[in-house]
Amino acid sequence: MLSKIIVLKQKLSVLFICGWYPSRISPYNGDFVERHAKAVAKTHFVNVIHIISDKNLSDNIAFFTEKKDNLQTNIAYIKHSNNLFKKAFLFVKAFLILIKKINSIDIVHLNEIYPFGIFSLYLKWFLNKPFIVSEHWTGYHKPQSKNISFFQKKITKIIAKNASYICPVSNDLASSMQSLGLKGNYKRVPNVVNTNLFFPDHKKNAIFTITHVSNMNNKHKNVKGLLHVIAKLEVENIDFKFNIIGKNSIKYLKYANKLGLDSNKIKFMNQIPHTEIAKELRNSNLFVLFSNYENLPCVILESFSCGVPVISTNVGGISEYFPDNFGKLIIKNDEEKLKEEILNFYNKKNNVATKDEMHTYVKSLFSEQAIANNFTNLYYKTLSI
DSSP states (O other): OHHHHHHHHSOOEEEEEESSOOOSSOTTTTHHHHHHHHHHTTTSEEEEEEEEEETTOSSSEEEEEEEETTEEEEEEEEEOOSOHHHHHHHHHHHHHHHHHTOOOOSEEEEESSTTTHHHHHHHHHHHOOOEEEEEOOGGGSTTGGGGSOHHHHHHHHHHHHHOSEEEESSHHHHHHHHHTTOOSOBOOOOOOOOTTTSOOOOOOOSSEEEEEESOOOHHHHOHHHHHHHHHHHHHTTOOEEEEEESTTGGGGHHHHHHTTOOTTTEEEEOOOOHHHHHHHHHTOSEEEEOOSSOSOOHHHHHHHHTTOOEEEEOOTTGGGGOOGGGEEEEOTTOHHHHHHHHHHHHTTOSOOOOHHHHHHHHHHHHSHHHHHHHHHHHHHHHHTO
């Protein structure tokens, strides 16, 4: 019992194993995982391991390490190969090399069950290191889940069963995972918001500004449907601006021109740093997301943190953290309802919480400290078993 008490009072050495994480290959991929790591590093020592293929690499493996305060990032770049056996060999080799560089591990924090959870199983079975899982993947939802192979599902079940806790970002995601037979000890832990970066600006905009930020995948985010609604708004002859932000958003310019959208009212912006996202949200009157499916989008919480109301489709776990007076939830694909609600916000017909109320809500549930506390409790419970 004494040894357990000592463990629970000290800073822990936490190993983040990440299927997604920002790298030189994809600077913004998995930035939500990076934010979890940074939050935990406020309280504990965190080592991140991420392995990714690099088509431009001449050597078989190249390593990158960066340390900042209590967070050390360790990335292995693997020479691209279409040979699955060679690729797997290089991934395993890189992992074993990286593990030897890490002096201490109290607990493993896996991000994305498959395939990197195989490394977590190795650490548990052979080095006696327990692990918890954070999961964000929308692929567990129907109909996308039909694409999960028999082999992947089988391995995923084994990994899930061996995790001390499974932490999906929403209860909706937990339900989808459980429906696939992924048994485990589920505990919802949402995404984190840097509330020092995303804060309200109380100045008033001269022009009503609507903003959309996403990965620009139309099947996922229904960007074309959103553009249809913007075209309908132009007929209403109201004074507004629409900012569409995301990687290669300009690919929708041709479609916007086809709809006859006014180029003076719509602005296409490529993927931008998080600091710039915060500025764009602060300068907005309304954030809109018209997705076909989701888990818990960080950008909705970030909008709330900036005091900006949101109109979103009621999909995935969005409704779990969406107070009634923070915006409106609508049925997916309902373009007329989206137009109607945008006009209601434009004409100030909705009862909306104050900017400071929205920010306080986010700070209490999604700030770095709040999320770090959630994970810390789970780490200590795991180690005291």
